[in-house]
Amino acid sequence: MVFTSAVWALALLSLPLFSCAKATIDQQIMSLENSNPGFLQYPTQLTQNVMPKFIHSHNDYWRDVPLLEAISLGVMSVEADVNLFNGTLFIGHENAALTPNRTFDSLYVQPLLQILNAQNPKTPFTVNQTTPNGVFDTASGTPLQLLVDIKTDGVETLPFILQALQPLRAGGFLTTFANGTLNTSAVTVIGTGNSPLEQVKALSPRDYFFDAPLTQLDDPSLNTTWDPTLSPIASTDYEVAVGWSGIGNISDAQLANLTKFVNDAHTRGIKARYWDTPAWPINARTNVWKVLMDNGADWLNVDDLEAASSF
Numbered sequence: 001m002v003f004t005s006a007v008w009a010l011a012l013l014s015l016p017l018f019s020c021a022k023a024t025i026d027q028q029i030m031s032l033e034n035s036n037p038g039f040l041q042y043p044t045q046l047t048q049n050v051m052p053k054f055i056h057s058h059n060d061y062w063r064d065v066p067l068l069e070a071i072s073l074g075v076m077s078v079e080a081d082v083n084l085f086n087g088t089l090f091i092g093h094e095n096a097a098l099t100p101n102r103t104f105d106s107l108y109v110q111p112l113l114q115i116l117n118a119q120n121p122k123t124p125f126t127v128n129q130t131t132p133n134g135v136f137d138t139a140s141g142t143p144l145q146l147l148v149d150i151k152t153d154g155v156e157t158l159p160f161i162l163q164a165l166q167p168l169r170a171g172g173f174l175t176t177f178a179n180g181t182l183n184t185s186a187v188t189v190i191g192t193g194n195s196p197l198e199q200v201k202a203l204s205p206r207d208y209f210f211d212a213p214l215t216q217l218d219d220p221s222l223n224t225t226w227d228p229t230l231s232p233i234a235s236t237d238y239e240v241a242v243g244w245s246g247i248g249n250i251s252d253a254q255l256a257n258l259t260k261f262v263n264d265a266h267t268r269g270i271k272a273r274y275w276d277t278p279a280w281p282i283n284a285r286t287n288v289w290k291v292l293m294d295n296g297a298d299w300l301n302v303d304d305l306e307a308a309s310s311f
């Protein structure tokens with residue numbers, strides 16, 4: 001510590017007061033960087049400067065590096081397409097994409113565990129901390145949303161997923177609803193695809209949530225009271241529910257649908273996501289993103305993470 005402040009004092013003293021301050025300080029920065037002193041690094045640096053954004057990484061397994069690429073761009077939600085075969089959970093949205101070593105554990109659970117352990121160093125400074133830091137160093141209380149899209153039979157697959165999440169659960173890293181309280185932690189796991197509603201409702205404590213049907217939140221036939229302790233998010237197919245191509249003007253009926261469904265979610269404290277939005281032409285894609293954001297949709301569901309993160 002003494003050494004550190006001495007170095008900074010020296011750096012500051014050698015700055016001329018009125019001229020060329022910028023050039024001089026740039027030189028100091030370069031020389032400190034080149035000498036690479038240990039005190040420039042800090043433990044939770046992995047996501048340094050990465051600002052979290054309400055973007056969902058659709059088909060995340062397509063990326064060169066699943067999970068990490070999304071996190072590096074501040075993408076706050078990733079999708080794991082999960083298939084159960086022979087008791088193992090493989091990742092991919094169709095069978096042709098599966099390989100023996102790309103599993104839910106190897107692509108999501110273990111990397112998340114590594115990142116979260118690094119974000120939560122056990123030091124004398126952290127002894128009193130009760131809630132773990134999330135993956136984003138700029139917003140340590142912001143959870144990463146992990147959407148688990150079950151491709152195989154939901155009732156059969158769910159127990160394997162709950163089992164696979166155990167290392168994250170044991171670390172206290174999973175958002176959990178227990179004893180009437182929703183305790184937000186570093187990762188919020190939400191089932192979609194074939195995730196079985198009644199089995200998810202029955203979980204107690206619950207650390208696997210349910211992606212609610214955005215257009216059916218007031219449908220009594222589903223026999224469900226939708227709220228964030230069951231469904232932090234509700235989603236629907238944009239093509240069916242809104243359908244505007246992004247070219248020309250959105251119709252009144254399309255806009256009315258968009259806002260009605262968003263409001264149905266928001267009045268229940270649930271966030272809204274439209275998937276299957278147009279990808280091309282690029283200006284139409286951008287127009288749709290803009291109309292969605294302007295009218296309260298919370299998550300952008302995207303394939304092109306770079307474009308969305310700079311949108």
Ligand SMILES: *[C@@H]1O[C@H](CO)[C@@H](O)[C@H](O)[C@H]1NC(C)=O
Pocket residue numbers: 085086
């Ligand atoms: C499942 O197990 C059977 C019997 O061991 C094996 O023949 C088959 O290749 C396995 N399938 C997959 C997808 O791993």
Ligand SMILES: *[C@@H]1O[C@H](CO)[C@@H](O)[C@H](O)[C@H]1NC(C)=O
Pocket residue numbers: 099100101
């Ligand atoms: C994954 O399995 C393939 C064969 O199925 C193999 O070529 C590859 O080296 C394996 N990769 C890792 C990282 O284990």
Ligand SMILES: *[C@@H]1O[C@H](CO)[C@@H](O)[C@H](O)[C@H]1NC(C)=O
Pocket residue numbers: 124125126127128
């Ligand atoms: C932890 O809490 C104890 C008891 O309140 C206090 O004495 C100590 O300074 C705290 N440590 C840190 C690093 O905040």
Ligand SMILES: *[C@@H]1O[C@H](CO)[C@@H](O)[C@H](O)[C@H]1NC(C)=O
Pocket residue numbers: 130131132171172173174181183185
């Ligand atoms: C919330 O979870 C953290 C661990 O993730 C735990 O330390 C804390 O006690 C929990 N809070 C409640 C109110 O259950």
Ligand SMILES: *[C@@H]1O[C@H](CO)[C@@H](O)[C@H](O)[C@H]1NC(C)=O
Pocket residue numbers: 176178179205
């Ligand atoms: C819920 O309450 C029970 C009984 O008071 C307690 O044993 C349990 O640890 C609590 N669970 C959580 C996750 O806080």
Ligand SMILES: *[C@@H]1O[C@H](CO)[C@@H](O)[C@H](O)[C@H]1NC(C)=O
Pocket residue numbers: 223
């Ligand atoms: C509705 O849900 C309740 C509570 O989960 C259950 O007891 C009841 O049987 C369900 N009714 C129908 C028609 O599914």
Ligand SMILES: *[C@@H]1O[C@H](CO)[C@@H](O)[C@H](O)[C@H]1NC(C)=O
Pocket residue numbers: 215240241242243253254257
């Ligand atoms: C509005 O939503 C309903 C229910 O999803 C759908 O049947 C209808 O076609 C939609 N209307 C428009 C104009 O998209």
Ligand SMILES: *[C@@H]1O[C@H](CO)[C@@H](O)[C@H](O)[C@H]1NC(C)=O
Pocket residue numbers: 248249
């Ligand atoms: C689209 O909306 C704008 C603004 O309301 C209006 O000026 C324009 O005439 C509309 N275009 C078409 C093709 O209806």
